[in-house]
Amino acid sequence: MKNVENQSQVLLEIKDLRVLFQGRKKLLPAVDGVNLSIRQGEIVGVVGESGSGKSVMSQTILRLREHESEVQYEGSILFDGQDILKLPLASMSKIRGNQISVIFQDPLTSLNPVYTVGNQMSEVLMLHKKMSKQEAREKSIELLNLTGIPSPERCIKQYPFELSGGMQQRVMIAMALACEPKLLIADEPTTALDVTIQEQILDLIVELNKKLGMSVLFITHDLSAMAQLCHSVRVMYLGQIVEEAATAELFACPSHPYTRGLLSCIPRLDTDREEELPVIPGVVPPLTDVPVGCHFCTRCTLADEKCREEEPPVTEVTPGHKVKCWKYGQTEKEKEAVQ
Numbered sequence: 490m491k492n493v494e495n496q497s498q499v500l501l502e503i504k505d506l507r508v509l510f511q512g513r514k515k516l517l518p519a520v521d522g523v524n525l526s527i528r529q530g531e532i533v534g535v536v537g538e539s540g541s542g543k544s545v546m547s548q549t550i551l552r553l554r555e556h557e558s559e560v561q562y563e564g565s566i567l568f569d570g571q572d573i574l575k576l577p578l579a580s581m582s583k584i585r586g587n588q589i590s591v592i593f594q595d596p597l598t599s600l601n602p603v604y605t606v607g608n609q610m611s612e613v614l615m616l617h618k619k620m621s622k623q624e625a626r627e628k629s630i631e632l633l634n635l636t637g638i639p640s641p642e643r644c645i646k647q648y649p650f651e652l653s654g655g656m657q658q659r660v661m662i663a664m665a666l667a668c669e670p671k672l673l674i675a676d677e678p679t680t681a682l683d684v685t686i687q688e689q690i691l692d693l694i695v696e697l698n699k700k701l702g703m704s705v706l707f708i709t710h711d712l713s714a715m716a717q718l719c720h721s722v723r724v725m726y727l728g729q730i731v732e733e734a735a736t737a738e739l740f741a742c743p744s745h746p747y748t749r750g751l752l753s754c755i756p757r758l759d760t761d762r763e764e765e766l767p768v769i770p771g772v773v774p775p776l777t778d779v780p781v782g783c784h785f786c787t788r789c790t791l792a793d794e795k796c797r798e799e800e801p802p803v804t805e806v807t808p809g810h811k812v813k814c815w816k817y818g819q820t821e822k823e824k825e826a827v828q
């Protein structure tokens with residue numbers, strides 16, 4: 490996957506974002522100081538284990554957590570120059586689905602069971618694009634065609650439950666693309682699907698990114714999918730980005746012990762398949778137990794007192810490749826110890 494031109498304009502810029510939930514005794518930072526930008530036409534991947542804050546971050550971009558009264562935000566999310574966190578909710582509903590669209594793991598959460606595919610798609614197009622019923626119908630067929638649905642004319646007459654999982658996912662993508670969004674947020678879009686369909690959906694996202702030039706924020710647990718799809722990757726752990734780099738660079742020179750741990754868990758075809766894959770020891774701690782210093786220190790074999798007491802700085806490894814670790818740059822021997 491080639492790098493997107495560095496000159497292309499920044500579309501989304503998240504600056505020092507914190508999302509805090511009110512716990513029983515204190516505020517719990519699900520997202521803790523995230524900086525992330527996405528250029529026009531860029532596919533940015535966010536990877537990390539369950540509980541690292543990927544979904545809270547992506548839902549915050551769409552302001553989908555507003556119903557939770559006990560959530561606080563700090564920082565800014567600039568989209569096309571305006572701060573999403575400061576917009577009135579009424580303006581937000583014009584951006585959502587229109588300029589920023591989302592596809593989730595479970596298509597049935599986004600599709601309405603009591604309307605046909607055609608009705609749901611037409612409604613979006615008539616509302617946001619002010620199309621007539623006939624125009625909306627034609628556009629719906631065109632979009633379903635674009636996502637590789639074999640007989641779109643039949644599909645628009647069907648209800649979501651009449652379609653297979655892969656077809657539902659394609660319909661959801663078609664709906665997400667209906668208004669030609671500038672940004673598509675894909676939150677684990679293929680996890681619930683079988684491997685062949687996963688491949689097809691990932692290929693489709695790449696194809697649409699190339700064809701329509703839309704930017705994509707791709708959220709996953711799956712580093713192999715990330716390698717296939719993304720121009721650059723952010724590795725997230727317990728609310729923070731611990732490493733970021735162009736995809737090829739991250740795979741060639743992983744510099745954070747957590748990234749190395751994640752990479753070592755990917756099955757390799759050139760080794761004995763019977764061999765057990767290593768796992769990163771321990772689990773992601775709950776938000777009530779976030780360590781004071783480096784968030785990863787409780788699971789890191791390199792951690793010392795400083796790691797447990799002070800938050801590590803972000804260091805630039807090479808231009809565009811950053812790592813948040815006190816141990817970065819220490820001897821190769823120490824690095825090998827975490828592999």
Ligand SMILES: Nc1ncnc2c1ncn2[C@@H]1O[C@H](COP(=O)(O)OP(=O)(O)OP(=O)(O)O)[C@@H](O)[C@H]1O
Pocket residue numbers: 510517519537538539540541542543544545546557710775776
């Ligand atoms: N309403 C809430 N109140 C308190 N904590 C919450 C709330 N919603 C999410 N969290 C916590 O925020 C943290 C981040 O959750 P999030 O769902 O973003 O993780 P994730 O990386 O997307 O995980 P997954 O891959 O399983 O979806 C978790 O510890 C979760 O328990």
